[in-house]
Amino acid sequence: MRILLAAVAALVLAGCQAEVPGRASADGFVVKDATRLRFRPVLTELPPGPPAGAPGQRQSTDPATQEAAARALDCEPGTPDALDGRDDPALPLVSCDPTQGARYVLGPAFLSGADVGWVEARLDPATGSALVALNFTAAGARTWAEWTGGNVGKQVAMVVRSRVLTAPQIQSAITDGVTQITGKFTMPEAQQLAKDIAGA
Structure with missing residues (x-):
């Protein structure tokens, strides 16, 4: 889309x-x-932009770790997702919309x-x-x-x-x-x- x-x-x-x-x-x-x-639920939305920092823990419960992971996430279309559906639904998730490039910190x-x-x-x-x-x-x-x-x-x-x-x-x-x-x-x-x- x-x-x-x-x-x-x-x-x-x-x-x-x-x-x-x-x-x-x-x-x-x-x-x-x-x-x-x-x-x-969307807890935080970050605007599109190039990834900044080393890839982080995308299912942490710590807000600082979540934000760092969101900023480091590569949301370019076609970029493989290391989780690829293996995320734990009971934990928060750092993800993105690869079509728009927006990054999100999501709740369980x-x-x-x-x-x-x-x-x-x-x-x-x-x-x-x-x-x-x-x-x-x-x-x-x-x-x-x-x-x-x-x-x-x-x-x-x-x-x-x-x-x-x-x-x-x-x-x-x-x-x-x-x-x-x-x-x-x-x-x-x-x-x-x-x-x-x-x-x-």
Whole structure:
């Protein structure tokens, strides 16, 4: 997915009251490997830039170690990730979005691909803009409602194989199990993000 950095900052998560939980359109994707996708809170975001310092411990619980590891992380597209999905979901994670170059310090995972029923890209009928919709399972919807309710205004990272796909901001508590990721997407970009989230 190729989106300008300004567009990434505008990504938001919102609920969608008109959706029927559990139903996906013909363009929807089911998460193929539930262990690949993890939802982690964003603790810190660092801007893009060249790596500075020696590679550090990316799953430390020490804030100073986390920041040093984030500054040293090479986020250039195509750079191999030493963790490559072997991160411990119970520990914090230093990661990046290789498309945008932003570096993140993330908290422990609180949801996984097993909590997502389906993902799809579609047009918002109100605005005509492309968006990505996620539908959570019943258990996932309960956790998501609690987490979003307590973290309005904060970012959440959707991580696949230790890399951040997107880190939108929570706009409100999302209590119905259906979430929209909105931003300055083209439809091909939204479709690619939906496929990447689902591992399709």
